[in-house]
Amino acid sequence: MGVEEKFKQSVKGIHTLLTILLIGFIGVLIILFFTIKDATTSTTNSPVLPPDYVEVPTQEDDLDKIENGIHVRTGFVEGEGLLLVVQNCTSCHSAKLVTQNRMSKEKWLATIRWMQETQNLWDLGVNEEPILNYLSTYYAPNQIGRRANLENVEWYELKE
Structure with a gap:
């Protein structure tokens, strides 16, 4: 084998090596492109959310x-004065604070006065009466007390 043949084989080997390196380099670039694209897409379009995340409606309706x-957002019963209660009560505290309470009109008024004196609740003005009417209508004290006795039940004896 002459010098010329050795030279041709060396050039062919170098050519093959450069081809392999170029293909590998292009492969790495493609992988990086898709990895970076997925990373930027996932952070801007699909953020990782906690499991208890609740989507808040964006349209005013x-x-x-x-x-x-x-009322879906608060759990309040639909009725006259509902939106006044939503606007004036839930801007400071959870709707659950209202729905878990049952009071007469006088007690609701006393609670409003207490919030005005100690919690910086604003003067409700002409909205106070409709708010009190709503609260005393839909969140009045329960007069039922204990549940009614069960009737027409076929009881059976538990065996030991």
Whole structure:
């Protein structure tokens, strides 16, 4: 084998090596491109959310949606004065603070006065009466007390 043949084989080997390196380099670039693209897409379009994340409606109509007689966002019963209560009560505290309480009109008024004196609740002005009417209508004290006795039940004896 002459010098010329050795030279041709060396050039062919170098050519093969450069081809392999170029293909590998292009492969790495493609992988990086898709990895970076996925990383930027996932952070801007699909953020990782906690499992208890709740989507808040963005359209104004959805904020005051009523389903089956219940204001969806707050859980308040639908009725006259509902939106006044939503606007004036839930801007400071959870709607659950209202729905878990049952009071007469006088007690609701006393609670409002207490919030005005100690919690910086603003003067409700002409809205106070409709708010009190709503609260005393839908969140009045329960007069039922204990549940009624069960009737027409076929009881059976538990065996030991």
